[in-house]
Structures are given as structure tokens and as C-alpha cells.
Amino acid sequence: MDYVALAVPFFLLALFVELIYGWVVKNNTYRINDTISSLFMGSLRGTSKVLGIGFAWAVWSFVETHFALWSMDTSSVFTWVFSFVIYDLFYYLFHRYSHERQIFWASHVAHHHSEEYNLSTALRQTGTGFFIKWVFYIPLFAIGMPSEVFLSVASINLIYQFWVHTQHIPKLGWYELFFVTPSNHRVHHSQNDLYIDRNYGGVFIIWDRIFGTFQEEQDSEPCVYGIRSSINTFNPIKANLHIYSKILGEIKNAKSWKDKLYSPFARTGWEPGLPFGSTKTGSFDTQAFSKHDPEISISTKFYAFIQFLMVTVFALFFLDGGDLTYEQSVAALVLVIFTMFCITQWLDGFRILILEASRLLLVLSAGFLLLQQGEEFLSNLLFGYAFLNLLVLPFLPRSEKDGPKSSEFDGIIQEASIKNKG
Numbered sequence: 186m187d188y189v190a191l192a193v194p195f196f197l198l199a200l201f202v203e204l205i206y207g208w209v210v211k212n213n214t215y216r217i218n219d220t221i222s223s224l225f226m227g228s229l230r231g232t233s234k235v236l237g238i239g240f241a242w243a244v245w246s247f248v249e250t251h252f253a254l255w256s257m258d259t260s261s262v263f264t265w266v267f268s269f270v271i272y273d274l275f276y277y278l279f280h281r282y283s284h285e286r287q288i289f290w291a292s293h294v295a296h297h298h299s300e301e302y303n304l305s306t307a308l309r310q311t312g313t314g315f316f317i318k319w320v321f322y323i324p325l326f327a328i329g330m331p332s333e334v335f336l337s338v339a340s341i342n343l344i345y346q347f348w349v350h351t352q353h354i355p356k357l358g359w360y361e362l363f364f365v366t367p368s369n370h371r372v373h374h375s376q377n378d379l380y381i382d383r384n385y386g387g388v389f390i391i392w393d394r395i396f397g398t399f400q401e402e403q404d405s406e407p408c409v410y411g412i413r414s415s416i417n418t419f420n421p422i423k424a425n426l427h428i429y430s431k432i433l434g435e436i437k438n439a440k441s442w443k444d445k446l447y448s449p450f451a452r453t454g455w456e457p458g459l460p461f462g463s464t465k466t467g468s469f470d471t472q473a474f475s476k477h478d479p480e481i482s483i484s485t486k487f488y489a490f491i492q493f494l495m496v497t498v499f500a501l502f503f504l505d506g507g508d509l510t511y512e513q514s515v516a517a518l519v520l521v522i523f524t525m526f527c528i529t530q531w532l533d534g535f536r537i538l539i540l541e542a543s544r545l546l547l548v549l550s551a552g553f554l555l556l557q558q559g560e561e562f563l564s565n566l567l568f569g570y571a572f573l574n575l576l577v578l579p580f581l582p583r584s585e586k587d588g589p590k591s592s593e594f595d596g597i598i599q600e601a602s603i604k605n606k607g
């Protein structure tokens with residue numbers, strides 16, 4: 186059974202408790218822009234469900250049915266304990282490759298963009314994990330792990346990893362020796378030279394100790410969270426796709442065929458022209474690092490937050506639990522992702538009035554389409570939402586001081602209209 190969906194309300198409650206605790210002890214680890222971005226990425230993980238990508242399960246059940254060496258007894262405690270431990274070993278290998286090789290890093294990097302570290306970082310999951318992840322777990326089905334046991338131990342493993350994403354829990358004594366903890370996972374999320382590419386474990390830290398990838402958190406070296414080549418945006422689409430785009434660029438532009446073929450499997454940080462196995466990464470200057478935190482007005486923050494709440498409600502009620510047709514689900518998904526994109530453009534400090542107006546037009550069109558299909562309640566909801574947005578939009582900051590930048594997309598649209606007039 187997949188327990189993750191059941192755990193989501195507890196995750197959100199824990200986030201709230203951590204936020205309040207941070208305020209009380211005057212060590213708040215949350216920023217609204219970063220948290221919204223993380224939660225968006227958490228909800229994107231559900232997109233593969235909507236798109237119906239069951240490829241991994243098709244491969245796994247094929248292996249389970251035709252190639253399993255033997256069949257484990259699901260009623261035996263040994264099966265469950267063995268499966269839990271062996272799954273974690275394969276998780277370690279998968280996670281380590283997810284950092285060390287470009288094509289796997291492309292998918293996993295989304296979890297590491299945050300330059301803050303709190304429980305919302307745990308929910309920041311990749312939206313493209315379904316592409317490649319399945320390859321790593323084929324051996325588990327080949328040794329006869331039943332799919333229901335796999336699903337259960339995989340979801341318990343993921344749920345365990347939630348609580349370690351916090352700065353409020355110190356080192357935990359003997360527990361640090363065997364298990365993944367907030368302290369040793371803080372190291373995993375850090376860019377410091379001492380910490381980078383360390384502590385890949387999911388539940389047990391013993392794999393890192395055995396395979397030489399363990400590093401203890403040091404008081405003398407405070408963690409600096411995030412990734413080395415920061416993308417400086419809260420846009421979840423770019424966060425999910427930028428390394429794939431780097432790989433495609435390398436395949437296109439590399440001078441030799443060897444480099445083109447090697448690029449996806451190269452070590453993270455490799456570039457065409459460098460010897461195979463090497464990377465370009467230099468040392469990291471913790472003092473020179475500054476977080477991506479553009480200044481935006483309170484009203485824009487409020488607008489972004491309201492949009493975020495609406496998207497969350499919409500996603501929860503209509504995408505996950507609703508009875509939309511497949512076409513309606515895909516259309517809703519496009520609308521939700523476009524809305525996420527627009528909100529993060531506001532959070533990045535862009536004034537995107539043209540994009541925002543196009544988005545509201547799309548919402549209205551979706552409302553009319555639903556009305557034609559007899560979905561009166563849904564269409565009224567969308568009309569009401571678009572109307573409220575239109576009421577607020579004119580009051581968002583227009584002065585240079587409050588909204589200095591236009592989005593590159595608004596810029597492109599304006600440039601095109603000037604050219605057309607000319």
C-alpha cells in the first residue's frame with residue numbers, strides 16, 4: 186500500500202508546527218517565496234498520476250511475473266524486514282547515482298534547489314522521477330520482492346525521510362551511527378566543499394559509512410544549502426528541466442561524437458572537451474554566497490499567496506480526488522502548471538501583467554467549456570475565481586520602485602507588438 190497520500194495532512198500540520206516553533210524560538214527557517222516554490226514542486230509529483238504514466242509498473246510487474254528467482258511469502262515478518270533493509274540499500278545506490286551522473290541528477294536536482302532547509306524542503310520532489318528511477322529497482326523484483334511489499338516499504342522509506350528536513354533538531358547521539366537524521370541530512374543538502382556529495386542514505390546511514398560517503402556535520406562549518414549552479418528562480422518548470430536542457434545543449438553543440446554520447450552519463454559537472462570522468466567544479470566560497478530572495482511588495486506577496494491557496498485547493502479537490510474526465514484532467518493540469526509558472530514569476534520579482542491577463546483569459550475559457558459540458562458548479566467556481574483576480578490585479582504595484590522588472594515573456598510580447606506596429 187502507498188502510505189504517502191495518507192501522510193500528506195500530517196506533513197502539512199508538521200510544517201505549520203515547525204513554522205510556529207521557529208517564530209517562538211526566534212529562528213524562523215521559512216521564506217514565503219521558497220516555501221511556495223517547494224510546495225508547488227511537491228504537487229507536481231502527482232502529475233505523473235494524472236498523465237497515466239505507468240511504464241515503471243509495467244516493467245516491474247513483467248519482471249515479477251516472468252523473471253523472479255523465487256516468490257517471497259508476504260505473511261512472513263522476515264520478508265518485510267529483509268525488504269525494508271534491502272530497499273534502503275538500493276535507494277542509497279539510486280540516490281548516489283542521482284547526484285553523480287548528469288541524466289539522473291537532471292531528475293533529482295529539483296529536491297536540492299532550496300536555499301532554505303525546513304520540512305517544506307522534504308516535499309520538494311522531482312516531477313520527472315518516473316523517467317528513469319524504475320531502472321534501479323528492477324533487481325528487487327528479480328529477487329522476488331512482491332510488488333505490494335515494494336510499494337509499502339518504498340512509501341514508508343519516503344515518509345521516514347520527511348522529518349529529517351529540519352534545522353531545529355540537533356545531533357541525536359548513538360542514533361546518528363545507524364540512521365539518517367536531521368544532522369546528517371543537513372550535510373547532504375549543503376554546498377560546502379566539506380559536505381558536497383555526502384550522506385545518500387534514506388533510512389540507514391550505515392551504507393554511507395560502509396561505502397565511504399559519510400560526513401559528519403561540523404560546528405565549525407555551518408551548512409550552506411542549495412546547489413552550486415543556482416538557477417536563481419522559483420519557477421518549478423525550470424527547476425525540473427534545466428539539467429535536461431543542459432544535456433540536450435551538450436549533445437547538440439559538442440564537437441566530437443564521443444562527447445555527445447557521453448554527456449547524459451557523464452559525472453555531474455562535466456562539460457564537453459573535458460576528459461571523461463572529470464568535472465569543472467571548483468571550490469565553494471561560503472562567504473560569497475547569497476540567497477535568491479528578490480524584494481517584492483507585500484501586496485504582490487499576498488496576491489501570490491492567495492493564488493497558491495487556490496491552486497492547492499483546486500489540485501486537491503479536482504485533480505487528485507475529483508471525477509474529471511481524462512481530457513478535463515489534462516486541461517486542468519495545464520492550467521495549474523501555467524498558474525504555478527505565473528505565481529513564481531511574481532515571486533521572482535517580475536511584473537507580468539500581460540501573462541497574468543492571458544492566464545485569466547484561459548481560466549475564463551475553461552469556465553465556458555465546462556459550462557457547455559453541463560458542469561455548472563465547476564464553471565461558476567472558475568468564473569468567480571477569475572472575477573476576483575481581475576478585481577485585485579489593477580492594484581498590484583506599478584511603480585518602478587515596487588515592480589522594477591517586466592518578465593522576459595512580457596518583454597518578448599511587448600517587443601513583438603512594437604515591431605508589428607512599426
Ligand SMILES: [Zn+2]
Binds near residue numbers: 280284293296297373
Ligand atoms: Zn539528494
Ligand SMILES: [Zn+2]
Binds near residue numbers: 296306307350370374
Ligand atoms: Zn532531502
